[in-house]
Amino acid sequence: MTEPLVVLKDVNKHFGDLHVLRDIDLEIGKGEVVVVIGPSGSGKSTLCRAINRLETIESGTITIDGKPLPQEGKELAQLRADVGMVFQSFNLFAHKTILDNVTLGPIKVRKEKKAAAEKRAMELLERVGVQQQAQKYPAQLSGGQQQRVAIARSLAMNPKVMLFDEPTSALDPEMINEVLDVMVGLARDGMTMVVVTHEMGFARKAANRVVFMADGQIVEQDTPEEFFTNAKSERAKDFLGKILTH
Amino acid sequence: MGDIFSNYDVLGAFWWTIKLSFFGGLGALVLGTIAAIMRVSPVAVMRFIGSAYVNIFRNTPLTLLMVLSVLGVTYILGVTLADDINQNALRWAMVVLAVYHGAFVCEALRSGVNTVPAGQAEAARAVGLTFGQSMREVILPQAFRGSIAPLGSVLIALIKNTTVAAVIVQAEAAGLMQRIIEFEGGSFLIFAIFALGFVVLTMPLGILFTSMSRRLAVKR
Numbered sequence: 419m420t421e422p423l424v425v426l427k428d429v430n431k432h433f434g435d436l437h438v439l440r441d442i443d444l445e446i447g448k449g450e451v452v453v454v455i456g457p458s459g460s461g462k463s464t465l466c467r468a469i470n471r472l473e474t475i476e477s478g479t480i481t482i483d484g485k486p487l488p489q490e491g492k493e494l495a496q497l498r499a500d501v502g503m504v505f506q507s508f509n510l511f512a513h514k515t516i517l518d519n520v521t522l523g524p525i526k527v528r529k530e531k532k533a534a535a536e537k538r539a540m541e542l543l544e545r546v547g548v549q550q551q552a553q554k555y556p557a558q559l560s561g562g563q564q565q566r567v568a569i570a571r572s573l574a575m576n577p578k579v580m581l582f583d584e585p586t587s588a589l590d591p592e593m594i595n596e597v598l599d600v601m602v603g604l605a606r607d608g609m610t611m612v613v614v615t616h617e618m619g620f621a622r623k624a625a626n627r628v629v630f631m632a633d634g635q636i637v638e639q640d641t642p643e644e645f646f647t648n649a650k651s652e653r654a655k656d657f658l659g660k661i662l663t664h
Numbered sequence: 665m666g667d668i669f670s671n672y673d674v675l676g677a678f679w680w681t682i683k684l685s686f687f688g689g690l691g692a693l694v695l696g697t698i699a700a701i702m703r704v705s706p707v708a709v710m711r712f713i714g715s716a717y718v719n720i721f722r723n724t725p726l727t728l729l730m731v732l733s734v735l736g737v738t739y740i741l742g743v744t745l746a747d748d749i750n751q752n753a754l755r756w757a758m759v760v761l762a763v764y765h766g767a768f769v770c771e772a773l774r775s776g777v778n779t780v781p782a783g784q785a786e787a788a789r790a791v792g793l794t795f796g797q798s799m800r801e802v803i804l805p806q807a808f809r810g811s812i813a814p815l816g817s818v819l820i821a822l823i824k825n826t827t828v829a830a831v832i833v834q835a836e837a838a839g840l841m842q843r844i845i846e847f848e849g850g851s852f853l854i855f856a857i858f859a860l861g862f863v864v865l866t867m868p869l870g871i872l873f874t875s876m877s878r879r880l881a882v883k884r
Contacts, residue, residue: 490706492794499792509787513806514884522801523791547752557883568787575792 420447423579423610424469429478438464439475440634441600446579451611453621453642456631458655462614465631466583469612470501483578499527502572502580506587510556510571516543517552520571528575537575542570542633546600562593566600579610586617618661621648630654668844668854675838678861684758684826684836685865689819691762696769700807701799703770705775714770721767726828729760734832757829757836761822768818770846776811777803781884809880816873820866835863 424447429442438461438609446452454462467473469480471487473493480487482501497503510519520539524530530538543549546566548559551656565585572580582601586594598620605624615621621628621642628645630638630653638651646662651657668674678743702714721729733756737743745755788798808815826865827838834843848854 470790472790490795495789495792495794495797497792498790501790503787503790505783505787505790507781507783509781509783511784511802512884513809523793526797526801527792555883571791593720 420449422446423448423450423483424612425479425481426465427479429465429468429475429480431468431473431475433464436634438634439468442478442634444629444636446610446612449608449610450626451605451609451613451624452627453625454612454614454629454631455616455618455621455657456637459658461634463583466581466612466614469579469581470498470503472503482623489541495527496570499523499575500578502575502577504565504568504572504580504582504585506584508556508561508568509589510564510567512556515553515555516548516559516567519556519567520574523571523575535561539570539574542573543567545573545603546570547596560593561589562596564592565589565597569597569600569604573604578614580604582611582613582615583584584614584616586615618646632656632657668848668857672840672844674857674861676838677837680833680867681823681826681838681861682865684754684761684829685823687758688761688765688826689822691758692765692769692818692822693815695762695766696773697804699766699770700773700777700806704775704803718767718770721764722771724764725830726760726825729764730757730828730832733757733760748835753833754829757826757833758823761826761829765818765822765825768821769815772811772814772818773804773807775814778878779810781805783805787793797842807881809877809882812873812877812880815845816870816877819873820869823831823866823869824862844866859868867875 424446426442429439431439443466454465456462458459465474468475482497488497496561517536517539520542521535524535525532540549540552543552546569548563548566551559551563586597589597598617602624625642628642629636632653638649638654649658699714699717702710705711734753738752744752746752784802785798788802793801826836829836830838830842833839837858841854844854
């Protein structure tokens with residue numbers, strides 16, 4: 419593995435009685451693509467959201483590029499600017515045009531000039547294939563288009579790492595591939611990515627490592643070939659048996 | 665009817681009503697927005713101050729606040745906003761209208777904030793916006809659009825509530841109406857003139873706000 423960019427150590431969190439993250443230890447190297455899979459309620463989304471502190475943790479440490487996650491405030495905002503996040507429900511700013519969605523961060527957080535931010539935003543929109551929609555509002559776009567805009571919005575901040583929290587789970591089947599194609603492209607370009615997903619095809623094609631979670635624990639982690647063909651734990655075999663038979 | 669208009673400055677009185685409404689409304693919007701931000705802020709002390717403000721002023725009769733401002737704050741504590749007695753009372757009336765209705769503006773806005781999905785705030789934070797920036801750029805613009813209709817109701821109530829200022833000032837419409845009734849005797853005509861005056865002020869506002877709430881609604 420290359421030098422670690424994101425390091426989680428002994429991370430624990432409860433939701434009431436539910437121990438949603440149990441002693442999580444995970445290192446993600448620069449340029450690495452880690453796919454997190456597991457049954458619903460296994461804590462994989464919480465893990466992903468904890469990395470940019472959208473979820474707080476109770477004990478343990480999370481560091482990004484050597485720096486521990488700060489408390490809520492300006493410093494945390496700066497750190498989040500370096501961590502891209504793509505949500506299941508897209509969460510594009512509903513009252514702003516597609517172009518303004520992409521330029522908001524660069525202008526307000528990075529203090530870029532409007533013209534420069536717009537030029538780069540158009541390049542990114544072209545890269546994800548929605549440059550024609552730049553002046554429209556999010557509600558006028560299909561789910562797949564919205565999610566690609568959300569990816570462009572994250573990329574506009576030049577993030578060190580990108581988090582994907584089930585990016586295709588809210589999409590119609592025919593739109594899933596257009597989003598996955600963009601993500602595969604990013605992976606090829608060397609972006610560090612943490613992807614929570616149910617898309618096993620993506621995991622096989624783009625992941626360096628698959629992390630399997632169940633009941634708040636990391637049960638097993640391995641390369642995609644090894645994991646999908648030769649899972650070691652019973653829990654993972656059971657899970658794969660259920661999803662790969664159809 | 666001609667007598668009333670030639671002997672009394674009815675339009676001038678309504679002009680004062682408009683001024684009270686305008687400055688009271690402006691103040692209420694500013695105070696209400698600040699209070700609403702406090703009520704949704706992550707800092708517990710801010711939330712406490714915000715909700716204390718709302719609960720105190722929403723639950724106090726406006727008449728009582730008006731009387732308190734002049735009898736209590738000016739006469740007993742000696743705080744004046746102008747040297748002239750009438751000016752002082754008018755300015756206090758504006759302040760009281762702003763403070764009182766600010767509590768209602770706050771609640772209208774807060775209900776607007778609740779119409780903004782949590783994902784919007786999460787996305788704003790994930791992009792690296794600070795709390796203030798995500799309020800300004802993402803949450804409040806959508807919250808205002810989501811609360812235009814209730815904000816309209818608050819402003820209409822404020823215009824009509826300027827009549828309560830008649831307990832401390834004479835210049836605005838309700839004060840003049842009292843004087844006319846005192847000197848001319850009450851009549852249906854006098855009542856109708858003043859009622860019509862208020863309808864002229866409030867009805868277009870209501871129509872404007874309804875159409876705005878439809879036009880500016882955030883599509884999701």
